[in-house]
Amino acid sequence: MVKFSNLLLGMLMAVSFVACKKNESKKEISPSVIGQITMQMTDVMVHDVTNPPLGARFYAYACLAGYEVVALNDKQYAGMHGVLNDFPEIEKPKIEEYSYQLAAALAMLETAKKMQPSGGVLLKTYQQSLIDSCKKIGFDEAVIAGSQEYALAISKQILKYAKADRYNKISNFPRYEPHGGPGTWYPTPPGYFPPVEPYFKTVRPFTLDSSGQFKPAPPIAFSESKDSEFFKLMKRNYDDTKEQEHRVIAAFWDCNPFALENKGHLLVGMKKISPGAHWMGITDIACLKAKTDFGKTLLINTSVAIGLMDGFMACWDEKYRSNRIRPETAIRKYIDPTWKPFLQTPPFPEYLSGHSVISTAAAVILTHYFGDNFSYIDTVEERFNLKARPFKSFIAASEESGMSRFYGGIHFMDAIENGQKQGQQVGEWVISKLGNKAVAASGK
Secondary structure, eight states: OOOOHHHHHHHHHSSOOOSSGGGGGGOOOOTHHHHHHHHHHHHHHHHHTOOHHHHHHHHHHHHHHHHHHHHHHOTTOOOSTTTSTTOOOOOOOOOSSOOHHHHHHHHHHHHHHHHSTTHHHHTHHHHHHHHHHHHHTTOOHHHHHHHHHHHHHHHHHHHHHHHTTSGGGGGGSOOOOOOOSTTBOOOOTTTOOOOSOTTGGGSOOSSOSSTTTTOOOOOOOOOOOTTSHHHHHHHHHHHOOOOHHHHHHHHHTOOOTTOEEEETTEEEEOOOOOHHHHHHHHHHHHHHHHTOOHHHHHHHHHHHHHHHHHHHHHHHHHHHHHOBOOHHHHHHHHTOTTOOOSSOOOSSOOSSOHHHHHHHHHHHHHHHHHOTTOOEEEOGGGGGTOOOEEESOHHHHHHHHHHHHHHTTSSOHHHHHHHHHHHHHHHHHHHHHHTTTTTGGGTO
16 A cells, blocks of 8 residues: 555645634545545455445445535535435534544545455555644644544444445355356356356345336347347457457456456456446546535535445346346357457346446436536546546546447447446436435535
8 A cells, every 4th residue: 555644745735724723623624535535445445356336335335424424514415314215314423623524534434444344454554644644734633533533423323324234134145056048147267256246136225216226128138040139249249340449448447356367377366446446536536627625525426436336236136137148158159169358257147237337327427516518537547557538528438438348348239228228317316316405405
């Protein structure tokens, strides 16, 4: 992990201060700290090889913890009680001296530390750097201590809410076994990993009535006939020429934490972020460019994270319903046994395209806050040696993200197109639900 003391100090110094020492609790922390925290969470996910749906769950609860601190202290923002499914009315801690912005940041970290397997160890250094930086710029010891106590009190309530979402019940389900029938999904090389989160649909969603609320049209029916629509789908993947620009796009949006690299007799895991992590990074880029304040930055991050979680739930509900075969398996069996996709196939059924669903949902949510023509440069993957890409809008980015799955050879086109439709529905639904209180209260 990188040392962040100097970076944090620089960010925290770029703030406005209240002159009177007795009003120390009103010192403001740079909104950029929020993006730093989600990036730290991403690093833990890469370390832990966190699967994409679970990663979205981590972001959502951590952001919720921070947002609820803001909602309790800034009248522009309303809490999520009555908005999210079963969300409790958060009790405000009886603490006099604290910085609510510091408490919000620490509440995010405390929640992530408890939920992410390696979070307690890997986030500790960053958290201490944040506290040390606050001391260096003049935060009173009592304010820092009060902020820590406040954060723990809020995080405890959020963790209780998280524990009740039924994710911890998944381990009690029987081990999922591939059906083995014609046209159904089966583990793919080189890792032949077991299916990821086959029971994710049983978790409590944040805004959806149920994981099956936006059930898509069924996939094109499997058929071995060369005159069938399914065979045409396969041929479209097989005949794709994989132009250089298409390869660049596919690699940029790969986001496969399960990818393996063949090195002699060894298969070595490649460090990659998940699709949700990529969109949380885009959210940070947008907030920094728009110079959103602390509260709105947390609101937007929370909205996107909730959209990612509910998007994965809707998509995964369909994946294990249709249980469709991947292009790699189908093309090798029915067209060319030597064919390989450009990207490695992720370990779960093909229909719908998860990237198409969650990218579209995130793009709809971000467009709600920043507008239809918000251009930006996506630098998220530079840390993984991929060049930045410019986009004219979030929707344009989501469309490219969806097509990257075709260019990579890991999805059929109907999974992409219908995934985008479902993502549109999820994104609009999330905004309509959050608009009841949180979005309306943001002063947008």
